[in-house]
Amino acid sequence: MSFRKKQFLGFGIIMLFVAAILFLTVYFMNGMRSNLREITEDRYEKVKTAGEIRQGFTQSDQVILQLINSEKAADAESKERIEENRNAILQGIAFLEDRLNREEARDLLTQIQIEYSALINTEDDLIRALDGDVPAADLRRLMESRQEQRDSLSEDLSDFSAFQESLMGASVEKSRDTYDQMIISIIAGSILCLTAVVAAAFWVIRSTSMSLKKIINVISRVNYADLSSLPRVEINTKDEIGEIGLAFNEMAASLEDYSLKEKDYTKHISEQNWLQTNIADIATMYQDITDIRTLGEKFIAEAAVILDASAGAFYLRNGEGRDMKFLKQASYAGDGKDAGREEFYLGEGLIGQAALDKRTRVLKEIPDDYSLVSSGLGEMKPKSILIAPVLFEGNVTAVVEFASIREFTALEEKLLTQLLDTLGITVNSVLGRMEIERLLKESQMMTEELQVQSEELQTQSEELQVQSEELQSQSEELRMINEQLEERTRDAEKKSRDLQQANKDIEEKAEQLLLSSKYKSEFLANMSHELRTPLNSILLLSEMLSEGQGEEIPEEQKEVAKVIHSSGKDLLSLINDILDLSKIEAGKLDMLFEEMNLSELPSYLEYNFSHLAQKKNLDFNISIAEDLPGIMYTDQQRFQQIIKNLLSNSFKFTEKGSVSIEVNLADPEKTKNLPLKSKTDFWTEIKVSDTGIGIPESKQSIIFEAFQQGDGASVRKYGGTGLGLSICREFAKLLGGWIFVDSEEGKGSTFTLFIPSLPNGLEEEQHTAAAHLEIAASAAAEETITDTGVEEPEVPAGISKEIRHIFKNKSVLICDDDNRNIYALEKALKAEGMEVTTVQNGQECLEMVGQKRDIDIILMDIMMPVMDGYETMQRLRSMDGLEQMPIIALTAKAMKGDKQKCLDAGASDYISKPLKLDQLLSVMRVWLTKASK
Numbered sequence: 001m002s003f004r005k006k007q008f009l010g011f012g013i014i015m016l017f018v019a020a021i022l023f024l025t026v027y028f029m030n031g032m033r034s035n036l037r038e039i040t041e042d043r044y045e046k047v048k049t050a051g052e053i054r055q056g057f058t059q060s061d062q063v064i065l066q067l068i069n070s071e072k073a074a075d076a077e078s079k080e081r082i083e084e085n086r087n088a089i090l091q092g093i094a095f096l097e098d099r100l101n102r103e104e105a106r107d108l109l110t111q112i113q114i115e116y117s118a119l120i121n122t123e124d125d126l127i128r129a130l131d132g133d134v135p136a137a138d139l140r141r142l143m144e145s146r147q148e149q150r151d152s153l154s155e156d157l158s159d160f161s162a163f164q165e166s167l168m169g170a171s172v173e174k175s176r177d178t179y180d181q182m183i184i185s186i187i188a189g190s191i192l193c194l195t196a197v198v199a200a201a202f203w204v205i206r207s208t209s210m211s212l213k214k215i216i217n218v219i220s221r222v223n224y225a226d227l228s229s230l231p232r233v234e235i236n237t238k239d240e241i242g243e244i245g246l247a248f249n250e251m252a253a254s255l256e257d258y259s260l261k262e263k264d265y266t267k268h269i270s271e272q273n274w275l276q277t278n279i280a281d282i283a284t285m286y287q288d289i290t291d292i293r294t295l296g297e298k299f300i301a302e303a304a305v306i307l308d309a310s311a312g313a314f315y316l317r318n319g320e321g322r323d324m325k326f327l328k329q330a331s332y333a334g335d336g337k338d339a340g341r342e343e344f345y346l347g348e349g350l351i352g353q354a355a356l357d358k359r360t361r362v363l364k365e366i367p368d369d370y371s372l373v374s375s376g377l378g379e380m381k382p383k384s385i386l387i388a389p390v391l392f393e394g395n396v397t398a399v400v401e402f403a404s405i406r407e408f409t410a411l412e413e414k415l416l417t418q419l420l421d422t423l424g425i426t427v428n429s430v431l432g433r434m435e436i437e438r439l440l441k442e443s444q445m446m447t448e449e450l451q452v453q454s455e456e457l458q459t460q461s462e463e464l465q466v467q468s469e470e471l472q473s474q475s476e477e478l479r480m481i482n483e484q485l486e487e488r489t490r491d492a493e494k495k496s497r498d499l500q501q502a503n504k505d506i507e508e509k510a511e512q513l514l515l516s517s518k519y520k521s522e523f524l525a526n527m528s529h530e531l532r533t534p535l536n537s538i539l540l541l542s543e544m545l546s547e548g549q550g551e552e553i554p555e556e557q558k559e560v561a562k563v564i565h566s567s568g569k570d571l572l573s574l575i576n577d578i579l580d581l582s583k584i585e586a587g588k589l590d591m592l593f594e595e596m597n598l599s600e601l602p603s604y605l606e607y608n609f610s611h612l613a614q615k616k617n618l619d620f621n622i623s624i625a626e627d628l629p630g631i632m633y634t635d636q637q638r639f640q641q642i643i644k645n646l647l648s649n650s651f652k653f654t655e656k657g658s659v660s661i662e663v664n665l666a667d668p669e670k671t672k673n674l675p676l677k678s679k680t681d682f683w684t685e686i687k688v689s690d691t692g693i694g695i696p697e698s699k700q701s702i703i704f705e706a707f708q709q710g711d712g713a714s715v716r717k718y719g720g721t722g723l724g725l726s727i728c729r730e731f732a733k734l735l736g737g738w739i740f741v742d743s744e745e746g747k748g749s750t751f752t753l754f755i756p757s758l759p760n761g762l763e764e765e766q767h768t769a770a771a772h773l774e775i776a777a778s779a780a781a782e783e784t785i786t787d788t789g790v791e792e793p794e795v796p797a798g799i800s801k802e803i804r805h806i807f808k809n810k811s812v813l814i815c816d817d818d819n820r821n822i823y824a825l826e827k828a829l830k831a832e833g834m835e836v837t838t839v840q841n842g843q844e845c846l847e848m849v850g851q852k853r854d855i856d857i858i859l860m861d862i863m864m865p866v867m868d869g870y871e872t873m874q875r876l877r878s879m880d881g882l883e884q885m886p887i888i889a890l891t892a893k894a895m896k897g898d899k900q901k902c903l904d905a906g907a908s909d910y911i912s913k914p915l916k917l918d919q920l921l922s923v924m925r926v927w928l929t930k931a932s933k
Contacts, residue, residue: 017193024185046100047168049092050161056089057154064123067130068143079127086120096160108160115156119149215245230256271411275418278306282419286426292316295430296330299423300400304332307412309402310382315344315351316398316427326355326399346396351387355396360388360417364407384408388416392424397431534820535575535914539568541824543917544831572914591734593761596636598628598684601643601663608644609659612651619658628665632684632757638731639755642739643686645724646751650690657691657748666754674738680756683737689750695743703741704729728753806925806932807832811854814838815845815872816861816890825859828917842867846875849882856931857924860907862891862898873906886927890915 063081093113100106126142218233230252233245282302289295296314304312312332318325325345347356354361363385382403390398400420402408545553545561553561602622613620643661650659666683674683695703704725728751732739736756743749812834816822826836837852839845841864849855858876862869869889876882889907891898899910909923 013196014193017189017196021186021189021193024189025182029182046096046164047161049095050157050164053089053092054154054157056085056092057150057157060085060089060123061150064126064146067127082123082127089116105160105163108156108163112153112156112160115149115153119146119153122146122149215248218248274411275415278415279418279422282306283422286422289426289430291434292427292430293329295426296398299419300330300332303400303416303419304402307386307402307404307408307416308406309386309404311403313401314398315400317396326352329398351399351401354387355389355399358389358391358394358396360386360413362386362408362413386413386416388420390420390424390427392428397424397427534818535568535572539565539572539914539916541827542568544824544828568914591635591638591761593633593635593758596632596634596639597630598624598632598663599630604640605643605647605661609647609651613659616651616654618651618654618656619660621658621660623660623662625662625664628663628684629682629757632682632755633759633761634735634755634757638735642728642731642735642753643688645728646686646688646753649724649751650688650692650749654690654692654748659691660687660689662687662689671754671756674754674756679760680736680758682757684755684757686753686755687750688753689748691748694745694747694749695741696745697743700741700743704739806928807834807921809833809835810856810928811835811837811852812924813845813848813852813855813858815840815842815858815864815869817841817864818861821861821890828920832921841865842869842872842875845872846879849876849879853881855885857886857888857928860887860889862889862902870901870905873902877906884931886924886931888920888923888927 060082063078063085067078093109093116096109097106100109122142122145126146129142215233218231221231223229232249232252235242235245235249282299285298285302286295289298296316300312300314303309310333313328314330315326316329318327325343327343328341341351344352346352350361350363364383366382366385382405384404384407386402386404386408388400389396390400400416402416542561542565545557545564602624605622609620647659647661662685664685664687666685670685671683729739732753732755736758737754739754740752741749742752807829810833812829814822814825814829814836816825816838817840822838826838829836837848837855839848843866845858845860846867849858860869860873864872869891873887873889876885876887886908887906889902889905889910891902891910891912898912902910908927911920911923
């Protein structure tokens with residue numbers, strides 16, 4: 001019989017006895033419940049009602065006795081109380097009459113009813129007697145008659161209560177008997193149930209204890225410290241005990257497998273930790289190393305300790321091609337003759353072959369005549385040698401060799417491989433730093449030599465001055481000869497006068513052109529100021545509305561504000577384009593040729609255009625040639641603006657597909673006919689390609705002209721002014737380069753730009769015109785992508801909440817004659833919690849500062865009536881206590897030198913219009929923080 005059946009049989013017997021006990025318990029409890037209900041719901045209620053009737057008698061007695069003692073007629077209140085008591089007593093008698101089912105009780109209740117009716121009649125006679133004038137003897141007789149009736153009624157009522165109480169006692173006794181029978185039955189049933197349980201349990205336990213004992217013996221032999229080898233249970237039965245044994249055997253097998261895997265994993269983790277720790281230690285050691293010999297000594301020493309090597313050497317590559325050889329820079333644990341060879345050529349010996357193959361070699365069978373590893377106590381032959389090349393970008397830069405009196409493990413070989421990856425980078429970095437230091441020293445020496453040559457040239461100049469005086473005396477002799485020639489020249493004078501008249505006419509035209517150019521420059525400067533002032537208010541207010549500062553603004557109005565802000569930015573971009581083009585045409589654009597890092601170009605392009613590619617769902621590919629030099633010399637700002645304009649143009653006219661840019665070292669065949677060949681060390685070729693709408697061949701000759709686009713349909717669909725490509729062409733010329741276009745309508749366009757690297761810049765003064773005022777960009781931050789509609793990468797708007805508290809309760813004075821600017825600034829600054837005071841000109845500013853001394857910062861416009869910003873700031877700085885007052889100059893003037901002029905006049909900082917709210921708040925926060933400290 002299975003263990004399950006045994007359990008079912010044992011529990012079945014137990015459940016049978018338990019059911020019998022429960023049945024007897026319910027039967028006896030039901031009898032007790034009936035007796036208890038009879039006592040509480042019948043007997044007790046009757047006794048209670050009898051008591052209430054007796055209480056009603058007592059209350060009636062009290063009222064009648066009061067009437068008798070007062071010897072007055074019964075009033076209405078007394079009669080009403082008597083009547084209420086009678087009604088309560090009659091209701092109680094009626095209640096008992098309905099509940100009585102025994103004859104004896106009914107007889108007693110009938111007797112009570114008869115006697116109470118007689119009592120009522122007697123009481124009524126007594127009340128009437130009290131109301132009338134009756135003899136005292138009659139009154140006493142009525143009172144005695146009532147007392148007799150009252151005593152008889154009380155006795156009968158007592159008998160009735162006693163009878164009901166005797167019935168209650170009988171019911172209680174019956175309940176006790178039933179309870180005793182129930183207890184006896186439960187005890188007897190429990191004894192029988194317990195006997196059955198013990199018998200069934202003994203039978204089941206006895207039949208299974210032997211099998212379980214075997215399993216327990218096996219489990220007790222388990223060694224929990226080592227789960228790789230576990231005992232097994234011998235299975236002799238096919239019941240549940242056998243299944244338990246089988247399950248234990250399967251669990252033991254799984255635990256053994258898991259234990260082996262856990263040991264392997266723990267070993268792997270330990271090895272990885274050892275690798276990472278040692279790599280980090282070596283990487284930390286590289287810091288502050290400035291020469292290759294120190295690097296080699298530290299590396300070979302640290303690596304030898306980690307690898308438990310007995311000797312080691314570090315070799316550095318020297319030379320190229322056939323002359324390439326490796327020189328020893330450092331060694332570890334060498335004997336008196338030092339460790340290792342001093343040098344070897346590529347492919348020479350095992351170490352040279354390892355460098356040639358660019359592979360690590362491990363030697364385990366060492367010849368007997370190999371160099372011995374020495375110590376203070378003696379010498380011994382190494383058992384293993386490890387040779388490994390150090391690579392950087394696929395080229396061998398160094399070789400390391402280690403010898404050990406034991407064999408190197410695979411883990412140690414792996415560690416060395418990973419260490420050499422970072423060592424190659426470090427070696428290249430240290431060599432580069434050493435080369436820079438060498439070039440710097442050479443540059444200093446050349447500077448000193450040039451200074452000596454300059455002094456020699458000064459001496460030669462003085463000698464030439466002496467020679468010039470000698471020539472002057474000779475020219476006096478020639479004067480005599482010239483007089484003889486005067487006659488001959490008179491005939492030519494008439495022709496000369498005609499020529500002079502023609503030249504005079506040309507000069508007048510030139511002066512008119514010069515004056516016209518001057519007027520144009522002044523007009524553009526004034527227009528820049530007049531346009532930027534209202535544009536400042538538009539941009540500030542629209543930015544505030546779009547961000548919803550200070551109040552809840554509907555989303556629809558926020559969108560309108562964003563459109564206004566975007567349109568203002570486009571207008572500012574157009575103004576900058578026109579000014580740039582004007583500067584180029586007037587020859588007033590300065591070019592600053594300086595060092596530019598081409599390796600930073602991919603990250604610059606990714607930052608500026610990846611968001612636009614994602615927005616238009618276009619592929620944006622950036623390719624930089626590996627052979628391209630890292631440094632070139634050009635005007636970085638104009639170079640970047642050309643690329644930004646070309647890329648923006650491609651993104652603008654490309655709806656699907658991709659936009660790509662390739663930066664390569666230009667093929668000399670392509671640039672051999674270009675100018676400046678003798679002044680540049682290399683040319684950079686930039687290709688910007690797209691899969692856009694393309695350019696018709698008939699229009700390709702005019703797209704680089706100002707205000708020209710492909711056709712009217714393009715203008716209507718894509719917008720723009722046609723200035724972008726014109727500025728690209730002019731900037732390319734100013735940088736000494738050229739730009740070409742190759743396009744097919746409907747398939748896309750490719751713009752190719754050639755820019756030379758000019759270490760000495762352009763010698764010719766072709767970028768300046770001394771007679772003109774120079775209109776310059778007010779700041780590099782204002783340089784925007786022209787004629788494209790490209791949005792700037794998004795930046796976090798506003799200042800973080802953690803630093804906004806700097807503006808709370810700060811007092812700012814705004815000095816500006818334009819009410820639009822005042823309104824915009826006042827609203828924005830009040831939204832930041834600042835107290836704002838405004839004035840219209842410099843004179844009012846001085847008066848307000850004199851009256852209000854708690855001002856924390858001043859925003860100063862420059863162009864104002866009565867007193868301009870320059871004079872106002874100078875006077876403020878001369879006032880006591882205002883030497884350190886933060887004053888920020890706000891101006892729409894875009895002339896070069898305006899910033900320095902503001903700072904010289906006393907401004908703490910300078911911001912050009914149109915203002916960017918985040919920029920203004922950031923500058924104010926910096927100066928308020930300084931002032932608070």
